[in-house]
Amino acid sequence: MRKDLITDAAIELVAELGMRGLTHRAVDRKAGLPEGSTSAYFRTRKALIEGLVERLAVQEQQEIHLDTADLAGSIARTIDNWLVERNRTLARYAAMLEATHHPELKSILVHSPREQATALAQALGHENPERSGAHITAFIEGLLFYRLVGGGSTTGPVPGTEESFQDLRKAVEKALRP
Numbered sequence: 480m481r482k483d484l485i486t487d488a489a490i491e492l493v494a495e496l497g498m499r500g501l502t503h504r505a506v507d508r509k510a511g512l513p514e515g516s517t518s519a520y521f522r523t524r525k526a527l528i529e530g531l532v533e534r535l536a537v538q539e540q541q542e543i544h545l546d547t548a549d550l551a552g553s554i555a556r557t558i559d560n561w562l563v564e565r566n567r568t569l570a571r572y573a574a575m576l577e578a579t580h581h582p583e584l585k586s587i588l589v590h591s592p593r594e595q596a597t598a599l600a601q602a603l604g605h606e607n608p609e610r611s612g613a614h615i616t617a618f619i620e621g622l623l624f625y626r627l628v629g630g631g632s633t634t635g636p637v638p639g640t641e642e643s644f645q646d647l648r649k650a651v652e653k654a655l656r657p
Contacts (some may be wrong), residue, residue, distance in 0.1 A: 483613050484510050488536035489527060494566035498577045526575060528584060534657065535571050543595060549656055550599065554646035558623055562638035568627055603655060618654040622647070 488510035492500050506527070510516070521527040538647040542560055561568045578584040590657040596619070597612030605611035624644035625631040626638070628649075 481512075481516070482520055482530070484533065485520055486530050489517075489531045490535065490567055493531065493570040493573045497572050498528075501531075503527065525581075525584060530563045532574050535574070538567065539571075545595070545599065546597065547602075548554075550603075551643075551648050551652040553605060553655070554619065554655075555644055558626075558647050559638055559644050559650070561623055562626055562643070565627065568576065568623065572624065572627075578636060599655075609630040615654060619651075621649055622654075 482500075485506055489501060490505050492509050497503075501524070503521070503524075504514060506512075506517040507514050507634055517527065521530050539561070544553055544555055574584075593612060593616045596615040597608050600615060601608035601610035603611075620629050636646050
């Protein structure tokens with residue numbers, strides 16, 4: 480599908496160059512499409528960013544598979560996969576940062592696993608599942624950010640390895656305790 484090709488190219492551009500590198504022409508070149516193709520699908524830069532974020536959200540939701548028999552392990556596996564898919568995760572954070580400076584893009588911030596985290600907190604018996612779900616989400620986002628670009632990016636295990644998975648699993652187990 481051409482829209483997916485365009486948004487995937489946009490994701491790669493943002494990961495490589497940051498939000499300043501995101502232009503309709505640059506996406507056309509990256510996707511190998513004729514000039515004007517991206518504009519035909521996404522008339523404005525805002526629409527292009529929203530399309531990019533929607534694509535990221537769909538991809539992330541497809542990757543979240545919670546195993547009730549091993550919640551910490553399934554969450555750790557998801558985080559590790561997001562670290563392996565570094566460009567997508569970098570693009571997601573760049574879009575979130577962009578939204579802090581442009582109120583018209585605030586709607587992109589609704590794409591998060593918060594609803595799933597609230598349901599998870601409820602299943603784990605937390606007193607206030609909504610608040611605990613927010614805490615779980617914040618923890619996951621913080622852990623992901625730390626391992627992606629923070630100090631953990633230089634000292635943590637290599638993403639995609641058993642060592643990385645086990646390290647993340649230990650951290651998640653601690654965070655899930657009521």
